[in-house]
Amino acid sequence: MSIGGIKLNYYIGEFSKKIGLSIDTLRYYEKLGLIYPERNKINRRIYSEKDVEWLKFIIRLKETNMPIKDIQYYSKLRYEGDKTLEERLKLLEEQMDRLTFEKSKIEENILHLEKKINTYKKMIAKTKVLK
Template identity: 80%
Template sequence: MNYCIGEFSKKIRLSIDTLRYYEKIGLIYPSRDKINRRVYCEKDIEWLNFIFRLKETNMPIKEIQYYSKLRYEGDSTLRERLKLLEKQMDRLYTQKSNIENNIVHLEKKINTYKKMINKTVIKD
């Protein structure tokens, strides 16, 4: 199914201005009809959902733009796209490790404070 920009904007829950901005910075490349109006399809929905996911992983926008450029160039860029995704996965694992270390540290501090509070309450 094909959508004009207004329909697509509502379906994907992005403003028309945002869609135009995404096109301007090279994240999406919608098709055009005979009178040069943007035409979107289901594959564009899938692609934008993937972009949203990359943004959720905190992939830098420059890398998302580069990934998008490569995607539109076709399958000859699969290796380069794979490298970008693997690099982002490494970042996520590093972030996960840092978060886990911070959780352990905070749990220790919280337990220390609880023990101190319990000692104070017992003395009173």
Template identity: 60%
Template sequence: MVYSIGTFTKITGLSADTLRYYEKEGLIFPERDLNNRRVYSEKDIDWIEFILRLKETAMPISQIKAYARLRYEGDSTLEKRLDLLLDHQRFIYKEKEKLEQNILHLNNKINIYKEAIEERR
């Protein structure tokens, strides 16, 4: 099934401007119909969802672009794509560890305030 840009924006939740920007940046390469209008497919939906997931994990746009370029080059880049994702996974785990430490410190401070307030009552 193919989708016009208008339908695709409704499916993905992205604006047409964002989709055009992604295309300009080399993140997506939609097909074109006989009238040279962009048409999107199910695989484009999956790819956009993956891009958004990478953004949510704080992958820099430059790395997403590098991954996209490799993806569009085909299966000969599987190892490079895997390496890129493994590097990013390590980054995410480090960030998770920092967040967990910050949560612990925050919880300790909250407990100190709660105890101080209880002692005043």
């Protein structure tokens, strides 16, 4: 089905191509409880545009290195509805804290490497002057 050129429902093969994940990965995510696609009369998975947005968010959470157990819990809460908004917010805030900490460590390491690089450049420049 489509409205205004936008397709609303996808079988697993077309959905896999649209979202950029393999069919095996989609089935694995379903097994983990991250997604719950609808089923048609003959039990084929049917994905919607809402599933597209949800999977993009799951991918984003994975990119932030959120532990899979936390993503599973977040997904469970999401499917339970708005009564879980505060718990979901808490999970996202905890992940933001982890990312902020990681970012500060990366910035520290960048500064250390910049100092070391500058030291080597100065040493190399001195040896070239002496030659």
